[in-house]
Amino acid sequence: AKSQGKNRYVVYTSDLLxxxxxxxxxxxxxxxxxxxxxxxxxxxxxxxNKSEKIVGAEALIRWNHPxxxxxxxxxxxxxxxxxxxITQIGEWVIEQACIQNKKWQDSGMKSIKIAVNLSAQxxxxxxxxxxxxxxxxxxxxxxxxxxxxxTESMAMDFDYSLKVLRQLKNLGICISIDDFGTGYSSLSYxxxxxxDYLKIDRSFVKDMMEDHNDVNIVKAIITLAHxxxxxxxxxxxxxxxxxxxxxxxxxxxxxxxxxxxxxPSEQFEQFYASLQKN
Ligand code: C2E
Ligand code: CA
Ligand code: CA
Ligand code: CA
Numbered sequence: 279a280k281s282q283g284k285n286r287y288v289v290y291t292s293d294l295l296x297x298x299x300x301x302x303x304x305x306x307x308x309x310x311x312x313x314x315x316x317x318x319x320x321x322x323x324x325x326x327n328k329s330e331k332i333v334g335a336e337a338l339i340r341w342n343h344p345x346x347x348x349x350x351x352x353x354x355x356x357x358x359x360x361x362x363x364i365t366q367i368g369e370w371v372i373e374q375a376c377i378q379n380k381k382w383q384d385s386g387m388k389s390i391k392i393a394v395n396l397s398a399q400x401x402x403x404x405x406x407x408x409x410x411x412x413x414x415x416x417x418x419x420x421x422x423x424x425x426x427x428x429t430e431s432m433a434m435d436f437d438y439s440l441k442v443l444r445q446l447k448n449l450g451i452c453i454s455i456d457d458f459g460t461g462y463s464s465l466s467y468x469x470x471x472x473x474d475y476l477k478i479d480r481s482f483v484k485d486m487m488e489d490h491n492d493v494n495i496v497k498a499i500i501t502l503a504h505x506x507x508x509x510x511x512x513x514x515x516x517x518x519x520x521x522x523x524x525x526x527x528x529x530x531x532x533x534x535x536x537x538x539x540x541x542p543s544e545q546f547e548q549f550y551a552s553l554q555k556n
Contacts, residue, residue: 305357307343312366316342319374320540323549324393324511324533327525332550334391334425336533337375338540339367359399368400369409376417376424378543383423387550393425393454401432407445414449421450425475428453430461433471440470447472454511459499468506476503478529480514487519500527 311317317339324334341349358364372394379392400406414421426446432439443453454475459482478499486492496512503510512524515534524532538549 301357304343304349304354305361308341308354308357308361308363311341311343312363312370314344316344317367317370317374318342318542319371319378320542321378321392321546322533322540323538323546323553324391324531325537327528327530327532330553331388332390332553333531334393335379335546336393336395336427336540337371337378338395339371355397359397362399364397364399365403368397369413371395372410372424373413373417376413376419379423380417380419382547383419385547387547388554389420389423391423391425391452393427395427395456396432398429398431401428401442402435402438407442407449410446410451411449414451422452425452425454427456427477429456430458430463430467433461433463433467436467436470439467443471443473459495465502468502468508473508475509475511475531478510478512480534483512483514483520483524483534484516486523487517493523496524496529497527500529504528 318341319337320340321335321337323332324336325331326333339351339355341354343349355364358367375392375394379390383389396406410424410426413419414424428443446453452474453472454477455473456477457479458476460479476499478496482492482495482499484492486496500510509530511531511533512520512529513533515521515524515532515536517536520534521532521536541549
């Protein structure tokens, strides 16, 4: 069994997923997962480069399947997208993340930003802005503490995306470009879209210390972002060397196993408390 990395639960799920009957089973089960309360969010800390304090968290969904145990998003997001269930699931994620962040703030924890992944389907659905507004209203979370992570694929319909992003910005929330550099879109949207953050994809960070090209890409992304007055977050930071390099080049925030894997909320609270002390 692999002990590390994204595929660490492959041992439990690969058999079932190579089997189309059981994949169908997953699809059937997915339809009931929301009402059966089987989803759970894990939170991965985002640490400020300068202060080394936790300033944010990315909410990442997991499915607590009654038979197969914890299933990771790589195994079910695609099915959720194909079946259209992703919009409902995605709404649940936004709401849950906002509820949790508000709870943390009310408990006296210093305010941090909560980042939520948006699937393209959610983004291109007409009522996204209304949904986000509704969630902010009824959770009472200050909008500046919600970040929506979108991908470059959402820049394809330029006019539509610009309109939606402006409306989202008007609510007061933050926008982050996830997996930056891995999409096929041009960079021209960067000038026009109201964006706050670029997230350097893990694939660039991963081989940074060995691969000259990746080092240069990372440096270029940081420079580009800063010239555009955006902040940069590096994801998938696993080693001290990577951290030191990213510090040297003034990457603003760091996210990765070096600090913590995505963890349940109670564990996040403990981790947060332990870091604030020293
Ligand atoms: P992502 O948005 O790029 O999220 C980062 C992924 O990298 C997470 O995997 C996280 O656990 C993993 N990761 C973080 N730091 C490290 C590290 O240092 N090393 C390694 N090897 N991996 C690291 P996860 O949680 O399995 O999520 C996979 C993808 O599923 C996410 O990629 C995102 O695209 C999608 N996803 C997760 N939650 C949601 C959600 O609520 N809605 C939607 N639409 N997609 C989601
Ligand atoms: Ca993400
Ligand atoms: Ca990412
Ligand atoms: Ca990624």
